[in-house]
Amino acid sequence: MYEKIKLYRNHGIKSRDNVTIFGVNSRLDSLNAEILSFRLTRLENIIRKRRKNVMLYKKYLKTDKVNLPVENKENFDPYVMFITQCKDRDKLHKYLNSKNVQSLIYYGTPLHLHVASKNIGLNKFKLPNATKIASRVLSFPHHQYLKESQIKHVCKLINKFYEE
Amino acid sequence: MKNKVPYNYLPFEFSNYKKISIKWDKLIKSSEFTLGTFMEEFENNFKKYIKAKYCFGTNNGTDALILCLKSLGIKKGDEVITVCNSFYATAGAIHAVGAKIVFVDSDDRYQINTSQIEKKINKRTKAIIPVHWGGASPLMKNIIKIANKYKIHVIEDACMGIGASIYKKSPGTFGIVNAFSMHPLKSLNVMGDGGIVATNNTKIANWIRKYRNHGMINRDNIDFWGVNYRLQPLQAIVANENLKKIDSVIKKRNKNASFLDEHLKILQPKVILPKRLKGYMETFALYMIICEKRDKLIKYLVQNNIEAKIHYPIPLHLQKPGLKNGYKKGDFPIAEQQAKKLITLPVHQYLNKNQLLYMVNKIKQFYNY
Incomplete structure (x- = not known):
């Protein structure tokens, strides 16, 4: 696999003048590789901060209407996304927006219900879990540049929303 | 050097x-x-x-x-x-x-x-x-x-x-x-x-x-x-x-190519230049000419610090996947001959007249002109 991918991502070139397969160009360019090398040195720190932010959400959220992601013992979540499930999701989403808090839905339509699926007959599948989750998911800000006070503020708004 | x-x-x-x-x-x-x-x-x-x-x-x-x-x-x-x-x-x-x-x-x-x-x-x-x-x-x-x-x-x-x-x-x-x-x-x-x-x-x-x-x-x-x-x-x-600078790049490459054409055409038929068609502007991404004793010439040029190349010594149909598709030697005689005789000379926009002249002279020397 390693050998095949190495060849295929660079036109199948074994040496300048020989190809063993007709491949494609799917290589990362050096400009981006250099950026990534640098970013990689920052990665652990970023993940640490994101995980800490998720902990803060757990601490300050005082409602059972928001289900936070559960991390199994054997899993370590870098929290690229922080996807929660919320009761009255659309209302909460609107409410937070009106208070200048950005929250995002990843995603409102599961893949099998998109037009693209319909056109190739994939929408015939009944996938009730995915469909239900799509109506409940909401992601709150949790990136590494947030301050604890900001997370506290978001939690306060969410708590208040469900109290009313 | x-x-x-x-x-x-x-x-x-x-x-x-x-x-x-x-x-x-x-x-x-x-x-x-x-x-x-x-x-x-x-x-x-x-x-x-x-x-x-x-x-x-x-x-x-x-x-x-x-x-x-x-x-x-x-x-x-x-x-x-x-x-x-x-x-x-x-x-x-x-x-x-x-x-x-x-x-x-x-x-x-x-x-x-x-x-x-x-x-x-x-x-x-x-x-x-x-x-x-x-x-x-x-x-x-x-x-x-x-x-x-x-x-x-x-x-x-x-x-x-x-x-x-x-x-x-x-x-x-x-x-x-x-x-x-x-x-x-x-x-x-x-x-x-x-x-x-x-x-x-x-x-x-x-x-x-x-x-x-x-x-x-x-x-x-x-x-x-x-x-x-x-x-x-x-x-x-x-x-x-x-x-923003592409037109000047093309202009310079064309100027260099014309210079090479002008100086190399006297070597015919040992060196054959392609036809430059009227109305066709080329980018000279590759300046290619057909040369007698190509492999010896390229060796000679490289020895003299001229970075000549070959694009490419093996045509696509004779590469491994081409052969696997059923192609064989002799299928495309013109391309196969060109693969044996073509050489690509540097012609880029950063070359000066001295470098071009040096290259031309080395090629002439090679053919005892």
Whole structure:
């Protein structure tokens, strides 16, 4: 696999003048590789901060209407996304927006219900879990540049929303 | 002394990137790292430059070709005709969409031999991919005529053709949907990989716009399953800056090529120059001539610190995957002869007259002229 991918991502070139397969160009360019090398040195720190932010959400959220992601013992979540499930999701989403808090839905339509699926007959599948989750998911800000006070503020708004 | 006449000019090409870096600062502040205004600015400038209705920045030239093929619905069971002396990517793109690669021979300008195309056309043939090989253009008029006669598509592989023209008309504006490359050693280049698709067809453009960006209509809705074949704004900025100087690059290369032509033609028939057709502006991505005792000549030139190259010693049909497809030695005699006799000389925009003269003199010396 390693050998095949190495060849295929660079036109199948074994040496300048020989190809063993007709491949494609799917290589990362050096400009981006250099950026990534640098970013990689920052990665652990970023993940640490994101995980800490998720902990803060757990601490300050005082409602059972928001289900936070559960991390199994054997899993370590870098929290690229922080996807929660919320009761009255659309209302909460609107409410937070009106208070200048950005929250995002990843995603409102599961893949099998998109037009693209319909056109190739994939929408015939009944996938009730995915469909239900799509109506409940909401992601709150949790990136590494947030301050604890900001997370506290978001939690306060969410708590208040469900109290009313 | 190392490389008195270097082939690779990239150390000069990006020695001053101040203008690019100012734009990068703007990009980084704007956070428009995918698509966005920097991309659009380049795409708009490029389409004005080649006079096309729609242009899309892509990952690279290969993906641009794949996009062209896919946009026409070309797939497994279809056949696509192309020339057997090109870079691997031309064949690779056809193979990547599952279609059968049907090679034809080259002509005496190392371009697709238009007299060999018709006999390869059958009911499975969906397209012809002429290649603007080396930055010279094939006989597009003949190709379009054949394609119209049999109602098949023309997709130009104009990967080396940015800045060329046939009676002022740019490569990539003859076929229905066409591909360009901005690899570092192309006339218009970026600092890595980059490509462009151009078309005048609105329906195809609308499909490509979505397909290269996951099939997205907007963040939450997709029209069909797509992929990510986008050019990065980081590279779009480089391309946009370099587009400003492309005409001077082409001019300088043409001047150098004329100089070489002028000085080398007296060596005929030991050295044979290709015909320079009236009305055809070349980019001289590759300055190629046919030489007697080629292998000895290239050795001699390299020994004398002239970085000459061969594009390429083995034509596509004789590469391992070509042989596996059933091709064999003798199938395309012109291209096979050219693979044995062609040499590529440095002709880039950073060479001066002394370097060119040095190279010419070494070649003359080799032939005891």
